Amino acid sequence: MAQIEIIKIDENNLENPCELKKLERAGKIIRNGGLVVFPTETVYGLGANAFDESAVKKIYEIKGRPSDNPLIVHFADPEDIYKYAEVPDIAEKIIKKFMPAPLTLVLKKKGNEFDSSCKLDTVAVRVPKNNTARKLIELAGVPITAPSANLSGKPSPTNAAHIMSDLDGKVDMIICGENCEIGLESTVISFNGDGIINILRSGYITRDDLISVGARIARPGTELIEQPRAPGMKYKHYSPDAPLYILSGENDRIIDFMSKELCRKTKKVGFLCFAEMLSFFADNKNIISISLGLKNDLKEQAKNLFSALNKFNELGVDIIYSVEPEKTGVGEAIYNRLIKAAGGKTIIL
Ligand code: TXA
Numbered sequence: 001m002a003q004i005e006i007i008k009i010d011e012n013n014l015e016n017p018c019e020l021k022k023l024e025r026a027g028k029i030i031r032n033g034g035l036v037v038f039p040t041e042t043v044y045g046l047g048a049n050a051f052d053e054s055a056v057k058k059i060y061e062i063k064g065r066p067s068d069n070p071l072i073v074h075f076a077d078p079e080d081i082y083k084y085a086e087v088p089d090i091a092e093k094i095i096k097k098f099m100p101a102p103l104t105l106v107l108k109k110k111g112n113e114f115d116s117s118c119k120l121d122t123v124a125v126r127v128p129k130n131n132t133a134r135k136l137i138e139l140a141g142v143p144i145t146a147p148s149a150n151l152s153g154k155p156s157p158t159n160a161a162h163i164m165s166d167l168d169g170k171v172d173m174i175i176c177g178e179n180c181e182i183g184l185e186s187t188v189i190s191f192n193g194d195g196i197i198n199i200l201r202s203g204y205i206t207r208d209d210l211i212s213v214g215a216r217i218a219r220p221g222t223e224l225i226e227q228p229r230a231p232g233m234k235y236k237h238y239s240p241d242a243p244l245y246i247l248s249g250e251n252d253r254i255i256d257f258m259s260k261e262l263c264r265k266t267k268k269v270g271f272l273c274f275a276e277m278l279s280f281f282a283d284n285k286n287i288i289s290i291s292l293g294l295k296n297d298l299k300e301q302a303k304n305l306f307s308a309l310n311k312f313n314e315l316g317v318d319i320i321y322s323v324e325p326e327k328t329g330v331g332e333a334i335y336n337r338l339i340k341a342a343g344g345k346t347i348i349l
Pocket residue numbers: 040042043044045046069070071072104106117120122123124126146147148149184185186187188200201228229230231232233
């Protein structure tokens with residue numbers, strides 16, 4: 001790709017004519033078949049015109065994404081969902097209560113649009129909460145198909161700097177906005193005929209949030225699930241360059257384990273720790289500590305996880321040890337990403 005435009009957007013000042021002009025230009029690129037990286041509240045997305053088959057194909061090529069892994073279609077307005085998908089009653093309640101939100105609904109397609117859904121009879125739809133993302137879709141005048149803007153298998157990008165090394169030169173434009181407010185990809189849910197919901201990918205909108213609007217949720221493993229689970233979840237995911245191990249145990253045992261790790265001078269060790277542990281190895285060059293957040297602050301941990309994994313890649317550590325987050329509420333999603341990043345490797349202390 002010949003030239004790439006990198007633009008900085010003031011996300012708090014979108015109605016300013018100067019910012020609008022930049023987004024109009026981005027919208028035009030999308031409309032005409034180009035690729036634009038843009039911020040959302042979850043992670044940065046790699047966007048293309050959802051109606052343009054060859055533009056969508058480019059996304060698969062650039063990411064190295066398996067061709068059976070469908071993409072999410074993003075709309076500016078929840079009302080647009082009804083044009084393209086059948087919306088069961090419980091989905092309607094969820095749309096009314098939450099959207100725009102970090103939430104994706106897998107729904108039956110009405111027509112034959114959206115090749116990005118890989119010949120499934122369903123389409124995954126999302127209305128981002130981030131104002132820049134919604135404005136971009138509105139100005140593009142077409143729905144935007146977008147996966148996370150990482151190469152397949154790598155941690156998702158939560159700030160514009162993460163994207164440069166992987167996608168520079170391969171897309172038409174990168175919109176640099178704020179760091180992503182939430183930091184984990186959207187919750188993905190699908191609907192059984194009998195009104196039961198499957199959580200295909202956990203996220204910031206939790207099981208309890210969905211139950212609060214009267215949803216009944218299939219328990220994982222109770223194969224009430226008729227539809228395929230999100231195909232993306234079966235692939236290797238979120239892996240940092242260095243091997244990652246989760247340390248499961250009390251804080252003092254973790255500190256003890258890491259202190260012993262200090263003796264092995266040959267390695268540059270990454271330590272993804274709770275904020276409370278940050279000072280323990282501050283004086284030691286062998287261990288690079290990055291805070292996931294305070295132990296009881298799951299929202300902060302969600303926001304920091306991918307950013308920390310990307311930072312360890314940048315620093316070129318040889319091995320990473322991570323604390324284990326709580327698994328309730330948003331913690332379910334944090335743990336889901338972390339255990340995949342670790343390829344299931346946990347050390348019980
Ligand atoms: O927060 C997000 O969802 C971000 C931002 C950019 O919007 N996007 C994102 O897209 O995470 P991606 O492609 O990285 O993940 C989409 C997930 C995959 O696991 C995919 O298999 C699943 O959604 N998916 C998409 N369409 C589906 C469908 N029709 N049926 C089941 N799963 C689907």
